[in-house]
Amino acid sequence: MVEAVETMDGWCSLHDFRSIDWTAWKLASEMEREEAIHSLEKLMSKWEKVEEEKNGSQVLYKIVGQKADFMFMFLRPTMNELNDIETELNKSKMGEFLIPAHSYVSIIELAKYRPAKDGVDPETLPETQARLKPILPKWEHICFYPMDRRREGEENWYTLEKDVRGKLLYEHSKTGRKYAGKIKQFITGSIGLDDWEWGVTLFAHEPLEFKNIVYEMRFDEVSSRYGEFGEFFIGNYLPKEEIASYLKV
Ligand code: 76R
Numbered sequence: 001m002v003e004a005v006e007t008m009d010g011w012c013s014l015h016d017f018r019s020i021d022w023t024a025w026k027l028a029s030e031m032e033r034e035e036a037i038h039s040l041e042k043l044m045s046k047w048e049k050v051e052e053e054k055n056g057s058q059v060l061y062k063i064v065g066q067k068a069d070f071m072f073m074f075l076r077p078t079m080n081e082l083n084d085i086e087t088e089l090n091k092s093k094m095g096e097f098l099i100p101a102h103s104y105v106s107i108i109e110l111a112k113y114r115p116a117k118d119g120v121d122p123e124t125l126p127e128t129q130a131r132l133k134p135i136l137p138k139w140e141h142i143c144f145y146p147m148d149r150r151r152e153g154e155e156n157w158y159t160l161e162k163d164v165r166g167k168l169l170y171e172h173s174k175t176g177r178k179y180a181g182k183i184k185q186f187i188t189g190s191i192g193l194d195d196w197e198w199g200v201t202l203f204a205h206e207p208l209e210f211k212n213i214v215y216e217m218r219f220d221e222v223s224s225r226y227g228e229f230g231e232f233f234i235g236n237y238l239p240k241e242e243i244a245s246y247l248k249v
Contacts, residue, residue, distance in 0.1 A: 003162045008123045010108035010132025011056065011075040013188045014082040015144055015199065016089075017068035017102035017233070025097050026249050032093070037244050039093040044240040047074075047085070056081065057136045061235025062246065068101035071144065071235050073136060073201060075108065102233075104146060106188030106199045108132055113166035137184050139203040140237050143210040146196030146230035157226045168222040175213075175220050182209045196230050207234065 025033065050056045056076040063071050072089075076082050082105070089095055110131060112122065122128050149157035157165065176185065188199040204210055217223045238246060 002159055005162055005165065006112040007189060008110040008112060008128060008132060009189070010110075010134075011077060012079050012082055013104075013106045013108060013199070014072075014074045014076075014086065015102075015104040015106075015201070016072040016074065016086055017063065017100070018070045018072075018098040019101045020069045020247075021097050021099050025247070028097070033247070033249075036093040036097055037247055039095075040243055041240055043088060043092060043094075044243075048240075050076075051135060054133070054135070057134060059136045059138060059142070060238045060240075060243075061142045062238045063233055063235045065234070067231070067233055070098070070238075071142065071233060073142075073144075075134070075136065077133075079105075102231075104144070104190070104199050105194045106190035107193065108134065109187055109189035109198070111169070113162070113169055134186065136186070137203045138237060138239070139184065139205055141204045141207045141210070142235045142237070143202040143204070143207075143214075143232065144199065144235075145232040146190065146194070146199050148197045148228040148230075150226045150228050155225050168220075168226070172217065172220045172222045175217055178216075179209065179213050182206065183213050210234070 028036070044060070047056070047058050051058065056074065058072060058074045061071045061073075063069060074082055074085050076085070086103075089098070108131075110128065114122075116122060123132075151158050160168075176183075182204060184203040186201040188201065189197070190199055191197050202210055202213070218227075
């Protein structure tokens with residue numbers, strides 16, 4: 001029988017995409033707009049405290065193109081906290097001008113394909129814990145897309161033996177490591193949680209590196225034979241200090 005792989009699971013993740021209701025925004029009074037901006041800044045400050053205390057992490061990006069305007073990515077220990085965050089955003093003054101565009105629910109995941117070294121469970125290592133409960137980078141650009149592993153005829157990931165899958169992912173990781181310092185990747189598992197099997201979140205200083213890594217990986221067997229991809233989202237970093245100028249009309 002084909003064996004599943006054990007996963008190491010970390011913080012719960014919510015990718016929350018919002019479009020700005022620009023018509024309502026322009027029709028609002030200066031005072032209302034200020035109140036809305038302030039409400040978002042206040043929430044961001046509150047979330048930053050959570051991050052400082054290492055109880056979660058988040059980022060805000062401006063989506064390029066018409067799929068959304070804002071993309072928040074939140075990491076928290078529980079799904080309840082993620083629910084609270086989206087609700088508090090909806091209830092805020094800013095929430096009156098935000099239209100839900102898309103969302104993605106998943107959990108930070110690392111797979112245990114490699115055998116334990118000297119009998120040590122990798123999950124107990126501090127470096128593993130740091131990857132399961134990461135502080136997200138505030139790099140200039142973000143790329144998010146969901147993906148599946150194929151299961152069709154000869155291309156069925158779920159009928160491959162574990163050692164074969166491990167070898168294919170090892171080859172994949174060698175391509176990934178070439179992008180050290182240029183790309184930071186977070187894999188979140190969403191089997192049973194959302195419409196695809198994994199979410200891929202990449203950070204880069206230079207957006208061309210997204211195209212480079214995704215293109216190069218298309219030729220790795222694990223992607224060329226077993227990868228299926230969803231919608232791609234690209235964003236530019238929006239620090240709290242720049243929200244007001246971004247929204248100024
Ligand atoms: O976790 C590890 O670092 C060990 C090696 C590794 C695994 C197990 C690894 C390394 N990945 C793993 C698993 Mn990955 N990854 C993707 C994508 O567009 C595409 O073709 C694929 C999207 C990118 C860009 C990427 C980058 N990886 C996975 C899984 C889970 C599969 C499963 O369990 O079946 C998916 C879906 C996936 C997809 N990967 C790396 C990278 C990079 C940059 C690395 C090197 C990380 C490093 O060593 O720092």
